[in-house]
Amino acid sequence: MLPDASDSGEQPVAAAPLPSDGQPMLTAQAAILIDAETGLTLWERNSTERNFPASTTKMMTALLCAEKLDPNQVVIVSERAAKIGESSMNLETGEKLRVHDLLLGLLLNSANDGAVAIAEAVAGDHDSFIAMMNRRAAQMGMTGTHFENPHGLHSEKHYSTARDLAVLGRAVMAVPLLARITATKEAVIPWPGKPWDRTLKNSNRLLGRWDAADGVKTGYTRHAGRCLVASATEDGWRLIAVCLSCKDAWTDAQTLLEWGYANHRRTSIVSPGPVPYACPVEKGRHDSVSVIADGQLILPVRLDEAPPTPDPQFEAIEAPVSQGQVVGRLCVSHMGAEYEVPLVADEEVRKSLWATIADSGMMGNLMLLLAVFSAGVLFHGAATKVAIARRHRLAQTRRKAHSRGPREREWHDGY
Structure with a gap:
């Protein structure tokens, strides 16, 4: 000693x-x-x-x-x-x-x-x-x-x-x-x-x-x-x-x-709270969600060097997304070491109607229903056109008959 x-x-x-x-x-x-x-x-x-x-x-x-x-x-x-x-x-x-x-x-x-x-x-x-x-x-x-x-x-x-x-x-x-x-x-x-x-x-x-x-x-x-x-x-x-x-x-x-x-x-590289990034969201009512940093990162930095810049990396996220759900991370490389700060969703994102139907297995039934509905519309349209054409022909026939009526009566009277 x-x-x-x-x-x-x-x-x-x-x-x-x-x-x-x-x-x-x-x-x-x-x-x-x-x-x-x-x-x-x-x-x-x-x-x-x-x-x-x-x-x-x-x-x-x-x-x-x-x-x-x-x-x-x-x-x-x-x-x-x-x-x-x-x-x-x-x-x-x-x-x-x-x-x-x-x-x-x-x-x-x-x-x-x-x-x-x-x-x-x-x-x-x-x-x-x-x-x-x-x-x-x-x-x-x-x-x-x-x-x-x-x-x-x-x-x-x-x-x-x-x-x-x-x-x-x-x-x-x-x-x-x-x-x-x-x-x-x-x-x-x-x-x-x-x-x-x-x-x-x-x-x-x-x-x-x-x-x-x-x-x-x-x-x-x-x-x-x-x-x-x-x-x-x-x-x-x-x-x-x-x-x-x-x-x-x-x-x-x-x-x-x-x-x-x-x-x-000592430099604050990441502070808890909102960050200027958004995480892409698939099958959601919105195509992205704002995120917040769920943690803090303070690192020693030399006075003659610039602090490191965080690199956002996101997961492949599908709706629904819960508020507070981890959706990515901020990655920082400094002095040969790697650091990560979790990024969490700042709000919830619900699944879109179409994604809900598709994921529920009802898409086939829906397509059949749409096909039947479309066929019905087409059939109804065709039937309507035929009915309109018939009424049109009948109307023409009545008009012709009405126009011949007086002359024929005159001929019979003179006979």
Whole structure:
């Protein structure tokens, strides 16, 4: 673990200046800066190269502890835990402590004895816990990591990468209990059998030097060098920096975090509510329906770059459409990652009459009915024409007969 600043007499210093190219100037051999909310990488150097993680290992021990144990559960310290040595919280064999107190010792004092006690409480024994650590790392996509112990003391087969530790640090800070503990500068816990309590001091010097700092874990061994997984939050925006094998981990981490805030902005790419798109609708009383974004997407964007443009993609939708039904999505590609925000119908669209008839199977009967009706109309029209023609002929015949009548009578009278 890194020596406490109060012991070294070191005074807080400002972050290192930036070089002329605007990139952060670090002593770290490997480093990365990520956005905690999205996991996007804002800057990196040798982030996938293997390094010894030292006590940053304890982040995984803490994460598994928070996932598996009740903070109020009581743990009995084994002889193995009490004798582990190096950085410790001075646990004694047979001592009983709450899980919460062990977590404080683990993350503040970087206690190796606390790490072993937690490992045995979670998995039953040391080896089972190591297997659990590696399974969890694989689940999290930490492909460059292999654990050999729960505390980070040197082993050639115990390694990680800056990128993997950023993933792990992000997961730790997503657990409220662990986030509160990593931001704690000092804590007092019981010391059974002693007339005084244990005072635990956080080994992360950034907490006392920079108001924005709020985590996460320090690390140091002769082989690993000085390591730090650091978190900071400004105006509700959290960034996480990992600096490995450093000459000055504190200044490196603060420099990288401040560079992130100075060169990026949180930008609302999609806001909940109406969007200027419409989804095509088949077989409906209307041929489209207005949509609204059912969610929000905020992404970090470099100050010298334009924000990404959402791309609307719609499903093949047939009526009826219900209000609030998912009909598509807004797709956003940014910094190598893909995001989607659902699009939902802003109103209902009922099925058209013709589509209702067609889908009900009545179209054949309707066509037959129309054919019969049409035939009847035609027959009626033809019959009407015949009747009219007959009446016309009869009328002509009567007119002719009427016109001959007087002359014929005259001829008969003269005869």
